[in-house]
Amino acid sequence: MKSFKIRHLLAVATVLGATVFSFQGCTKEHIPDPTVYFEEDVFPLIVTNCTKSGCHNAVDREQGYDFTTYNGIMTAVKAGDYKGSPLYTSLVTPFGYMPQDGDRFSDENVALIALWIEQGAANNSGNSGCNTDSVTYNKTVVGIFQGWCYACHSGNNPVGVIRLETYSQVKPYVDNGQILGTIRHDSGFLAMPDGGGKIPSCDIKQIEKWISNGAPDN
Ligand code: HEC
Numbered sequence: 001m002k003s004f005k006i007r008h009l010l011a012v013a014t015v016l017g018a019t020v021f022s023f024q025g026c027t028k029e030h031i032p033d034p035t036v037y038f039e040e041d042v043f044p045l046i047v048t049n050c051t052k053s054g055c056h057n058a059v060d061r062e063q064g065y066d067f068t069t070y071n072g073i074m075t076a077v078k079a080g081d082y083k084g085s086p087l088y089t090s091l092v093t094p095f096g097y098m099p100q101d102g103d104r105f106s107d108e109n110v111a112l113i114a115l116w117i118e119q120g121a122a123n124n125s126g127n128s129g130c131n132t133d134s135v136t137y138n139k140t141v142v143g144i145f146q147g148w149c150y151a152c153h154s155g156n157n158p159v160g161v162i163r164l165e166t167y168s169q170v171k172p173y174v175d176n177g178q179i180l181g182t183i184r185h186d187s188g189f190l191a192m193p194d195g196g197g198k199i200p201s202c203d204i205k206q207i208e209k210w211i212s213n214g215a216p217d218n
Contacts, residue, residue, distance in 0.1 A: 033115055033119075035119065035124075035126075036112055036115045036116035036119060037116075037124050037125055037126040038070065038116065038121075038122060038123050038124050038125065039123075039124065039125035039126070039201070040125065040126050040201075041112055041116065042073075042112065042113060042116050043070070043073075045105075045109055045112070045113070046067050046073060046087075047067070047068065049099050049102060049105070050067045050098065050099060051067050051068050055099075055100075056068075056072075058072075070123045073087065074121065076090075077117055077121050078117070079117065079120050079121040079122075080117070080118060080120055080121070081117070081118075082113070082114040082115075082117040082118050085117050087113060087117070088110070088113055088114050088117060091104070091105050091110050091113065092110060125201070130201070130202035130205050130206070131206075132205055132206050132208075132209040135206045135209045135210045135213070136210070136216075136218040137167060137210060137215070137216065137217055137218050138218065140206050140207075140210060141170075141206070141207060141210050144199065144203045144206065144207065145164050145165075145170070148192075148193050148199045148203070149164050149192070149193065150164070150165065151193075152193070152194065153165075159194070167217045171215065171217075174211055174215045177189075179207065179211070180207070180208065180211060183198070183199055183203075183204055183207065184198075184204060185198060
């Protein structure tokens with residue numbers, strides 16, 4: 001306790017914010033690491049940086065690796081041992097690092113990968129708390145469309161003459177498969193919201209649930 005106090009005083013006495021910060025870094029065991037999720041944190045990083053043409057995808061399988069799936073990524077991972085995992089070591093090796101033709105991963109992203117491996121490299125998702133039990137049209141679906149779709153598909157002059165404000169306006173696009181196809185970015189469908197990324201996966205799961213319940217007007 002005493003030596004802790006002395007070290008603390010020394011660190012403060014050096015005044016420099018950076019020094020104080022690095023001192024805090026030494027007591028990192030007091031700060032719980034956040035959980036890293038495969039689906040939201042790790043997978044997008046790997047897909048966007050490692051699976052392009054000629055690299056670690058199902059067709060090219062560079063070095064035998066296909067990183068387009070969780071199981072494929074796990075062939076380069078030793079769960080609980082980031083230093084023994086090629087997925088990590090290939091990022092930090094001084095020469096011939098990955099991605100081969102790209103910039104090094106930022107320290108933050110390298111740490112994210114290491115932490116995920118150290119935490120057991122599970123196929124986990126931060127949306128596991130996604131509640132699809134009591135999904136209804138009025139309580140759930142309308143709110144999602146309001147947030148993500150009304151900007152274009154509401155009012156008197158909706159984009160594509162497609163209005164998604166009332167149940168009867170929405171239902172035909174449920175029936176022809178375009179609601180699910182467009183929000184999941186399935187091939188053969190326009191990707192919605194237009195020009196944006198996907199809406200949160202929990203929103204998609206809730207709409208899937210509502211549709212699989214028969215898309216009732218409830
Ligand atoms: C930024 C504007 C914009 C937003 C936001 C947007 N859309 Fe669209 N949407 C479009 C455009 C543009 C089209 C193509 C219209 C056309 O055919 O001329 C379109 C078409 C569609 C179609 C018809 C698809 C087809 O194949 O014809 C559906 C269904 C649709 N949108 C659903 C949605 C849903 C659901 C959301 C919210 C999750 C959404 N859109 C958000 C602009 C938008």
